[in-house]
Amino acid sequence: MLSHLKRFFLAPSTGEPLAFFRIAIALLGLVQGGWLAGSITLLYGANGLVPWSISSGIVDPYMPQLSWLQPLANATGIAADTWVYVLMGVYLCSLMVLLVGKFTRYAAFIAWALQFTFINTGFMAAYGVETFMHIALFYCMLMPVGNVYAWDNFSRHTKPVANEWNTLSIRVLQLHLCVVYIASGVEKAMGIQWWNGEAIWQTLMQGQFARFDMHWMASYPLLAKVIGWSTLLLEMGYPFFIWWRRTRPYGYLAIVGMHLGIALFMGLQLFSSIMIIFNTAAFGWPYLQRAYKTIVQPLRERKRLQRAGQLATQAFWHQYE
Amino acid sequence: MISIKHGCWIGLAIFHLTIAALHAAHLEEWTTHKSWWLKQITAYGDYTGSGNIFSFFAPHIGNEIAVVYTLADGREQRVTRLESSNTECNRRIQTIYNFFSIDEAQSLLAKSCAAYMLRENPSSQMVRVTVIGKRVPDMAAYRAGATPKWEPFLVKDFKKRPTTL
Numbered sequence: 001m002l003s004h005l006k007r008f009f010l011a012p013s014t015g016e017p018l019a020f021f022r023i024a025i026a027l028l029g030l031v032q033g034g035w036l037a038g039s040i041t042l043l044y045g046a047n048g049l050v051p052w053s054i055s056s057g058i059v060d061p062y063m064p065q066l067s068w069l070q071p072l073a074n075a076t077g078i079a080a081d082t083w084v085y086v087l088m089g090v091y092l093c094s095l096m097v098l099l100v101g102k103f104t105r106y107a108a109f110i111a112w113a114l115q116f117t118f119i120n121t122g123f124m125a126a127y128g129v130e131t132f133m134h135i136a137l138f139y140c141m142l143m144p145v146g147n148v149y150a151w152d153n154f155s156r157h158t159k160p161v162a163n164e165w166n167t168l169s170i171r172v173l174q175l176h177l178c179v180v181y182i183a184s185g186v187e188k189a190m191g192i193q194w195w196n197g198e199a200i201w202q203t204l205m206q207g208q209f210a211r212f213d214m215h216w217m218a219s220y221p222l223l224a225k226v227i228g229w230s231t232l233l234l235e236m237g238y239p240f241f242i243w244w245r246r247t248r249p250y251g252y253l254a255i256v257g258m259h260l261g262i263a264l265f266m267g268l269q270l271f272s273s274i275m276i277i278f279n280t281a282a283f284g285w286p287y288l289q290r291a292y293k294t295i296v297q298p299l300r301e302r303k304r305l306q307r308a309g310q311l312a313t314q315a316f317w318h319q320y321e
Numbered sequence: 322m323i324s325i326k327h328g329c330w331i332g333l334a335i336f337h338l339t340i341a342a343l344h345a346a347h348l349e350e351w352t353t354h355k356s357w358w359l360k361q362i363t364a365y366g367d368y369t370g371s372g373n374i375f376s377f378f379a380p381h382i383g384n385e386i387a388v389v390y391t392l393a394d395g396r397e398q399r400v401t402r403l404e405s406s407n408t409e410c411n412r413r414i415q416t417i418y419n420f421f422s423i424d425e426a427q428s429l430l431a432k433s434c435a436a437y438m439l440r441e442n443p444s445s446q447m448v449r450v451t452v453i454g455k456r457v458p459d460m461a462a463y464r465a466g467a468t469p470k471w472e473p474f475l476v477k478d479f480k481k482r483p484t485t486l
Binding site: 006009043047050062116122138180189190199217218 | 322323327330331334337338341342345346364367368369370371373374375376377378379380381382385403405407408409410411412413414415416417420429430433434436437440455457459460461463464469
């Protein structure tokens with residue numbers, strides 16, 4: 001039993017998937033921050049759409065929130081919203097530092113604390129992407145995400161070292177994803193709309209999600225039903241097909257395809273991206289690496305050979321001119 | 322053999338994932354009384370991200386909600402909506418509006434939306450907040466000729482308080 005547990009959690013592996021996780025999460029956070037930069041006061045400001053006076057009354061007092069800045073604003077005479085901008089700036093800087101892998105744990109801690117403060121204040125405006133960003137930044141703080149491809153440990157000649165902490169971290173990511181998908185699938189399955197296809201139809205008819213004119217789907221209810229059933233199958237079956245090595249690559253591709261579909265048809269690009277990042281770090285990295293080795297690397301080799309051939313030809317003609 | 326250090330970290334990982342699973346199974350709704358232990362577990366979940374439920378679009382899809390503001394300054398009035406060219410910002414505004422589907426939240430949310438609009442439009446003296454929901458017929462009804470309908474379900478007027486001298 002103990003040996004099984006040890007093999008499952010502690011068999012050494014390299015930290016590349018975790019480095020990918022760090023870099024991709026930091027990049028996504030920067031994109032999200034940049035995207036919302038012009039709307040900070042509306043979403044998080046002291047007198048935003050949901051003002052601090054309301055959010056602080058709803059959020060538990062032990063949760064960090066932007067209303068804690070009010071005494072500082074009063075003491076300094078600087079507007080509270082200016083401090084919100086300062087905090088957003090610090091958050092984006094910490095993500096930059098996390099991205100390059102310098103002072104990784106400190107950067108992750110600052111990013112996690114500030115993101116938590118922002119989502120507590122703007123909890124009414126938050127959706128799935130904030131939920132998973134919070135989870136990801138907490139993991140970046142604790143997991144060895146800065147051991148590879150990081151400024152702190154950068155060297156062109158050292159290869160990633162395998163250790164047990166990488167495996168333990170990946171296992172936590174994997175198991176957490178299984179919890180997420182099975183819970184999400186079961187909750188969907190409890191409503192009739194996912195079984196009869198109405199969930200798909202209703203979603204695509206909403207202006208907030210619709211990217212294309214999908215009225216035609218009413219004439220093909222079977223299609224809506226098949227998409228609904230596929231979603232249930234993918235989410236509730238996730239722990240099974242993603243864990244079995246034979247079905248894993250197909251399962252990974254299917255789940256990535258589902259999230260790409262969500263991004264394309266519902267416009268939830270940030271949410272889809274973060275789910276693809278989680279899935280790739282937890283399960284998909286070996287396939288991504290294999291695809292790189294079999295497709296991209298030979299192409300680059302061929303390009304290099306062509307270039308070497310051109311240089312050799314030039315040198316030859318130059319010598320005999 | 323597993324060392325003590327390894328054992329501790331595995332134990333922590335299992336604890337964390339158990340908390341995540343319990344929250345995903347709506348732990349907080351199991352009992353009406355919130356014991357001291359439940360409060361600590363909730364706090365742990367909030368801080369670590371293991372305290373989430375994952376009921377995205379479940380168990381059913383709610384109606385789309387929109388808010389129309391009618392601003393008046395005593396001489397004329399205009400109808401407007403709060404949206405920009407920034408799609409990600411609009412999505413968040415929409416997420417806030419979705420709270421109008423909760424009866425208890427309606428009054429407070431309408432008040433805060435009105436206050437925001439009056440601050441953003443200082444010349445306006447009054448604002449009417451009209452919350453409308455989009456009812457999409459099911460596929461069979463749509464095929465039979467029914468069409469999606471926007472229906473107002475909350476209308477509230479707010480006036481600027483006269484400033485005291």
